[in-house]
Amino acid sequence: MKDSLENTKKAFTTRETILLVILGLIIGLSFGLLFKNKSNTVQVDETNNKYIKEFIKNYDYIVNNYYEDIDEEKLINSAIAGMMDSLDDPYSMYFDEEESDNFSITLDGSYKGIGIQITKDEKTGYMLITSVFKNSPAEEAGLIPGDMIISVDDKLAKDLETSELSSIIRNGDKDTYNIKILRDNKEKNIVLNKKTVELTSVISEMYEENNKKIGYIYIGVFANNTYTQFKDELEKLEKENIDYLILDVRGNTGGHLTAVDAILDIFLNEKQIMYQFEQNGKITKTYGTGKDNKDYEIVLLGDEVSASASEVLIGGLKDNLNSTLIGKKTYGKGTVQELVKLSDGTQYKITVKKWLTPNGTWINDNGITPDIEVELDKKYYETYDLKDDTQFTAALNYIKSK
Numbered sequence: 001m002k003d004s005l006e007n008t009k010k011a012f013t014t015r016e017t018i019l020l021v022i023l024g025l026i027i028g029l030s031f032g033l034l035f036k037n038k039s040n041t042v043q044v045d046e047t048n049n050k051y052i053k054e055f056i057k058n059y060d061y062i063v064n065n066y067y068e069d070i071d072e073e074k075l076i077n078s079a080i081a082g083m084m085d086s087l088d089d090p091y092s093m094y095f096d097e098e099e100s101d102n103f104s105i106t107l108d109g110s111y112k113g114i115g116i117q118i119t120k121d122e123k124t125g126y127m128l129i130t131s132v133f134k135n136s137p138a139e140e141a142g143l144i145p146g147d148m149i150i151s152v153d154d155k156l157a158k159d160l161e162t163s164e165l166s167s168i169i170r171n172g173d174k175d176t177y178n179i180k181i182l183r184d185n186k187e188k189n190i191v192l193n194k195k196t197v198e199l200t201s202v203i204s205e206m207y208e209e210n211n212k213k214i215g216y217i218y219i220g221v222f223a224n225n226t227y228t229q230f231k232d233e234l235e236k237l238e239k240e241n242i243d244y245l246i247l248d249v250r251g252n253t254g255g256h257l258t259a260v261d262a263i264l265d266i267f268l269n270e271k272q273i274m275y276q277f278e279q280n281g282k283i284t285k286t287y288g289t290g291k292d293n294k295d296y297e298i299v300l301l302g303d304e305v306s307a308s309a310s311e312v313l314i315g316g317l318k319d320n321l322n323s324t325l326i327g328k329k330t331y332g333k334g335t336v337q338e339l340v341k342l343s344d345g346t347q348y349k350i351t352v353k354k355w356l357t358p359n360g361t362w363i364n365d366n367g368i369t370p371d372i373e374v375e376l377d378k379k380y381y382e383t384y385d386l387k388d389d390t391q392f393t394a395a396l397n398y399i400k401s402k
Contacts (some may be wrong), residue, residue: 015218033253034308034336094348109223113170114138115197125158136197141190148182201226204233210400214240222255222309227262244399248301254308265289272320273358288389298323299395307331313358325370327391334364
């Protein structure tokens with residue numbers, strides 16, 4: 001291999017760090033995300049809708065007759081949450097303010113803050129820094145995983161939950177924060193200026209096997225900035241004149257449809273269908289816009305968590321380019337959600353249509369079956385070492401056999 005085992009292990013550890021950061025941001029939310037943006041303006045003729053009239057009647061009665069003061073914003077948000085629950089759809093849901101913030105960060109691919117991931121240390125009550133984002137204020141100030149946050153300004157970490165401490169910085173009006181940390185049993189004061197932190201969702205590596213140049217790209221989520229990162233990494237690999245490209249979407253639960261569109265456009269032309277939509281019995285087809293045909297073969301890595309947008313990518317490349325999928329059967333989410341933002345910053349997502357593969361298959365609850373099924377060795381979760389990644393090794397062996 002061109003890269004040493006040490007560098008390879010580092011690359012795969014980076015891949016796991018990206019995945020952990022993303023999961024940390026969306027924890028507690030339903031996975032399998034595929035979105036199109038939607039305006040929050042809804043037209044309703046309330047005078048002709050008996051259900052709207054009934055709602056308004058009872059809303060007014062509750063507000064005017066309840067024996068204590070009522071938070072009307074909370075009342076409306078609870079009503080919307082109830083409507084989402086009544087749909088009995090795991091992908092239609094209401095997000096409260098904290099969930100909305102975390103969800104938006106993941107899909108935007110950036111946020112204004114200091115660039116750390118934290119968890120509560122049960123023994124000390126301090127906040128343990130579990131990861132530091134690249135090119136962030138935290139990295140520039142020298143913070144490292146393992147540091148313990150004692151306080152932020154005059155707020156003691158012991159008195160706060162992780163969400164509360166994060167909100168102090170992320171949603172605070174000021175830009176400069178005094179943070180006291182504990183490292184090697186010594187306290188240290190650090191001044192941090194928050195700025196826009198870009199989350200990394202794409203990494204790449206180069207390998208050589210049997211005189212074949214193999215590019216590898218891992219995509220952790222399909223955020224607003226994923227396409228730009230992907231394009232940059234792919235161009236680096238293509239300058240090396242790769243013979244094969246491994247695209248890894250294992251653990252990728254989805255994201256924005258526009259990000260998948262843009263990536264598929266790199267590989268598919270105007271005669272090739274990227275995916276299809278079905279809504280109210282009507283089928284519409286979306287075609288690629290690419291002009292150049294790639295002269296290398298694409299091999300795909302997927303697993304049981306690869307969902308939605310990841311499955312759109314897999315389906316588009318399998319059906320059009322006969323790309324080989326290695327790993328496990330994918331999750332199986334064949335619906336599209338629209339995200340509706342409310343005036344108070346909360347939001348909800350609602351399922352609006354089905355999506356089908358270019359060949360017209362609805363993969364919902366079925367997933368996409370791999371061409372070569374390979375179980376991931378559990379030892380990999382302990383070492384994150386290439387030699388223990390049986391699925392990646394299978395991809396290399398497949399390429400070597402060509």
